Amino acid sequence: MRAPRWPGMGVRPWLEALSRPCGACGRAPYRTPWRCLTEKRRGFRLLGAWYCGGECVQKALAGMLARENPAPAARPSAAHRVPLGLLLLSRQQVTGEQLRIALEHQRCTGKGKIGECLQQLGFVDEAQITLALARQWSCPVLRTSPAAWAATNFTAIPLALLEASQMFPAEFAPASRTLLMAFSQAVDHSTLYAIEQMLDYRTQACFVGPRVLRQRLQWLAQVRRPLEFVFDRVEDVAECARIVGSYSAKLSAEEIRLIRCGPHLWIRLDREQQDPVHLIVRSADFRPSGLRSGDLPDDSLAAPSVL
Ligand SMILES: [Zn+2]
Numbered sequence: 001m002r003a004p005r006w007p008g009m010g011v012r013p014w015l016e017a018l019s020r021p022c023g024a025c026g027r028a029p030y031r032t033p034w035r036c037l038t039e040k041r042r043g044f045r046l047l048g049a050w051y052c053g054g055e056c057v058q059k060a061l062a063g064m065l066a067r068e069n070p071a072p073a074a075r076p077s078a079a080h081r082v083p084l085g086l087l088l089l090s091r092q093q094v095t096g097e098q099l100r101i102a103l104e105h106q107r108c109t110g111k112g113k114i115g116e117c118l119q120q121l122g123f124v125d126e127a128q129i130t131l132a133l134a135r136q137w138s139c140p141v142l143r144t145s146p147a148a149w150a151a152t153n154f155t156a157i158p159l160a161l162l163e164a165s166q167m168f169p170a171e172f173a174p175a176s177r178t179l180l181m182a183f184s185q186a187v188d189h190s191t192l193y194a195i196e197q198m199l200d201y202r203t204q205a206c207f208v209g210p211r212v213l214r215q216r217l218q219w220l221a222q223v224r225r226p227l228e229f230v231f232d233r234v235e236d237v238a239e240c241a242r243i244v245g246s247y248s249a250k251l252s253a254e255e256i257r258l259i260r261c262g263p264h265l266w267i268r269l270d271r272e273q274q275d276p277v278h279l280i281v282r283s284a285d286f287r288p289s290g291l292r293s294g295d296l297p298d299d300s301l302a303a304p305s306v307l
Helices: 011-018 033-037 054-067 084-090 096-109 114-120 126-136 159-165 189-199 210-222 237-250
Strands: 044-046 049-051 167-173 178-183 202-207 228-231 255-261 264-271 274-281
Touching: 044 054, 049 054, 054 237, 054 255, 084 096, 084 114, 084 126, 096 114, 114 126, 126 202, 159 167, 159 189, 159 210, 159 228, 159 264, 159 274, 167 210, 178 189, 178 210, 189 202, 189 255, 189 264, 228 237, 237 255, 237 264, 237 274
Parallel strands: 044 255, 178 202, 228 274
Antiparallel strands: 044 049, 167 178, 255 264, 264 274
């Protein structure tokens, strides 16, 4: 098998990359290839391609979103794990009778997880439940003090995603680019994967008690962080593409990065010498829809909820 040949770093490939035409309309970025030495190229980069303007990037986005729609069904992530009640029973932290009472309590009230029921009934405490959940997910319990948590200067993940997945960034090791994310109920592997793809980090999961997690999320909501806009009622692929294209143009984005994150679509607009802007589209399982350039108003920013 022949080894792949990567493009060299000479002037020619660089010029070719800069003069690559728009991925949607085929328009050349410069009137002559040498103009790239004196003129700044306008437009957007999206997944390795260049698009000359808002309408072209909207067309490209609509095609991408339509191809991967509907969203992949969520995996039953905890289905193969030992039930929490049995785990506590096997470690003799609850008795069979206590577990039976808790299950009956859960059935009668019709809400709450078994760990919460056991805790409400006073059979176990929060630390025991956290430890049992960590065992259930084969993860460590976070032992370091809040002072060591990287969240003080780690704002690369939108707050909306942290709240949706009930997690927070606990530690970051720059040398290995590994980010330790803390959960209190269940590990959201699809979001961890999205973080790895978006930020080029490795991620690991750990557990903390729900009280610590709530306090940390409240604290993170007060920290200065990049702008994020959350869209709740996006009906179809065309509307989503229109929102992203419009915001990219308005905010002078240079590169658009997007990834599905469970039921959300996480879009990051990278800008020159400015903080990025995050767009979060909730429940991104769109109705199929065609996109025609005639459908696209010039200035159509949907009203988002701003965090
Ligand atoms: Zn174009």
